[in-house]
Amino acid sequence: MLTVERRKEILELLNKKGSVNVIELAEQYDLGKETIRRDLKALAQDWNISLVYGGASIKSALHPTSIKEQTIIQKREENAELKHKIAKAAVELINIGDIIAMNSGSTVEYMLNYIENKVPLSIITTSINIASKASMISGVDIYIPSGKIRNKSGMVISSNAENYLRNFRVQKCFFGVSAVSLGSHITHPAVEEVENNRALLSISEKVYMVADSSKFDKKSLYQLAKLGEMSGIITDKMLDEAYEMYFKNYRIKA
Template identity: 25%
Template sequence: MPGQKLKIDTRRSRIIEILNRDGQVKVSRLSEELNATPVTIRSDLDALERDGYLERIQGGAVQTAVNYYNREFIQRKRLGANVKKRIAAAAAELIHDGDTILLNSGTTVYFTAVELKRHKNLRIVTNSLTAAIELGSVPSFHVILLGGEINSRDSFTYGNDVLEQLKRYRANYAILSIDGVCAETGISTLHAEEVMVERMMMERANETIIIADSNKLEKEGFLYVCDTQAVDRLVTNREADPSVIKRLREKRIKIILG
């Protein structure tokens, strides 16, 4: 809002709106958009972090995991959608017609499902309700939705029934959306219900592809899934910190930037 300075409460409310929309904010961009000095914006971000609205990172801030996952799936699907679509498109390019794929749940998985519709004759096994519905509309696809207990908020199935069904299948790829990728501490998630599902999908696939935006790099979720070396490829967005990418490549993970 050039030429007009906002009151502190109005400015901070606007920062939260932008953060909810984009999933992350940059000091430089907020300074320009809100007509405030970088020092003022940094002070706002520090205050909002103390109140639990966000987590500070170099040059800006990202949503806290708690705030992110309290959103309904449809709301979260809108957050950082452009970045997720780029990651999804890059992941889909790794797949060939006729492949068998295991998919877990998450908004980036949903966008990957949309991109996979460019292919033909795929066999897809998933515990994601939204991915199954999206992919089930393609006549040449064979889609299997794993039955089990339902997490209605995040639209996925889980439990022993899901694990027993997964044992029946072998796949070319497991494409997994997770909550934390750290070179030293490994792959992690916030969902206790999905840990065993993700591990089983990795076990049943020839290759594991992790899809995660740069906000999840060097982050640790609540629950450990596997060591970093167990992952074959990581697909993330091109804005990722080069030093973080370097550390992950040193773990012999192939990195694709979308």
């Protein structure tokens, strides 16, 4: 079992029981107690969990700030008007002839509605939905890796996909996210998609996070990126002072 999968199970157990015991977990997973302690310490950094003698317990319920994965259809319908406004603003950052990357976010997908006056344009994407829609726009070249397509998001996933993406260098990446917080940074509910998203970040000179305000002060299970990796944040309203100070310190444009 992967470490991230084990930690997800431990988190679910914490949420169900309220506390866990190191010895019991070590026996359950046939691992050393130190490995379990490291798991609990890592979870405590991102979640409202207290480390106690012999285990860990929940400080308060995880539900108010945690999020579960939605289907791409659900994402398109949620805050659609705001997402269109954000998408229009994001397209203004694109220049004719750019090579850009786009992940599988619904707001990122909406950018294609406003991109016709930016052609010729090259798009590297992990999303079959974006690739299909972009293929209908004259003057757009699309590059997409091969692999399995996830039904919920339309993202292509495979180890070959990561290797394929790392062959490119792009000027700008437009990065849709599921959950953002100052404590956990950018997190994601689907472990299968983390590495492909990380690959898109690694090939990009600049990364613009596109997210409506409902995504802030939310957490999901898997660490995807640090906020400091973003070049800019495109959202629908002014953020609170804590976010503004963070972005100012890291010279992130918001």
